[in-house]
Amino acid sequence: MDKPFRQGKLLLTALILVTVLAISACSNKGAGSGNENSLKVGTTDIQADLWNFIRDEAKADGLNIEVVTLTGQVDLNQSLADGDLDANAFQHIAYLTSWNGIHKASLAAADTTIIAPLGIYAKNIKDLKEIKEGAKIAIPNDQTNLVRALKLLESAKLIKLQEGFDAAKGGVDQIADNPLKLNIITAQSGMLPRVLDDVAAAIINNGVALQAGYKLNSSLYHENEADTAYINVVATTEGILKDKPEAFKKLNAVLHSQKVSDYIQTRYEGNFIPVTRQIDEVVEAFKKENETP
Structure with missing residues (x-):
């Protein structure tokens, strides 16, 4: 009596195993692996308007983009690595490189999008020269932006960092000279x-500043717009990039079109700046800038 039962149990176990393996295979290929002309792109609410515009423009080229806006504590890179997305767009190349290193991952930069210069903002002063001795300056606490x-403070000649400043682990303890204390x-x-009411100035990420109503041209000082490390990129995986070359080719054409460039400049009023440099050149330049002597 128990032989048919055992055979049925073995068959059920085999079916479950096949199902799990099939799901795993689909996950490894990415979110939209069934359609070579579709991309599921994750972004933040700060860039959602831009990606909705890109989505609408891409339709004319036969590219279907599903824009997924993720907020809160969701890690867009982990979602991409887990196969929930085909690509994401929210980070600069320095952050992507740092994330890969920390998580022992190999997410790839597939295209360039914008650059959003970091700025020094203040409520009660109009010029860097008005910053007094002992003034309180607030900066981001995550490692990449810290x-x-x-x-940026060094570029503004407010501090001097130690020679050989460690970009991976560097902090305020590596300030060599702080003349204004x-x-x-x-x-x-x-x-x-x-916190702007409680400090002399704060260094604010561009997207955050935009949401708070601060324009880049109102900052006391901001980054060089051509800084390679802080060019934002579309990230994906090597596997998805290989599976969907036509989709990324079409995306590239839309991203660097005049319509999208005009939209960025109009919609974000100078806070986001369209990047015309191609991804291969940016990746190579970033590698050279960060080579260990």
Whole structure:
């Protein structure tokens, strides 16, 4: 009596195993692997309008883009690595490189999009020269943007960093010279506009500044718009890039079209700047800039 039962149990186990393997295979190929002319792209609410415009423009070229806006604590890179997305667009190449290193991953930069220069903003002063001795300066607390902020302060000649400043682990403890004895504090990026009443100035990510109503041209100082490390990219995986070459080719044409460039400049009023440099050149330049001597 128990032989048919055992055979049925073995068959059920085999069916479950086949199903799990099939799901796993689909996940590894990416979110939209069934259609070579479709891409599921994850982005943040800050860039959602831009990607909805890109989606509408791409339709004329036969490319179907599903825009997924993710907020809160969702890690867009982990969603991509897990196969829930075909691509994402929210980060600059320096952040992508850092994330890959931390997570031992190999997400790839597939295209360039915008650059969003980091700026020094203030409510009560109009010029860097008005920053007084002992003034409190707020900067982002995540490693990539903390390093970026310290470099911006150095570029503004407010501090000097140690020679050989470590971009991976560097912090305020690696400031070599602080002539104004500035009190540099850290805070979550999204909170920085709210602390402007309590500090002399804050270094605010461009997208966060835009949401808070601050325009780049109102900043006391901001990054060089051509800084390779902070060019935003479309990230994907090597597997998806290989499976969908035509989709990414069409995306490239739309991203760098005059219509999208005009939209970025009009919609974001100078806070986001369209990038014309192609991804291969940007990746190569970034590698050279970060080569260990």
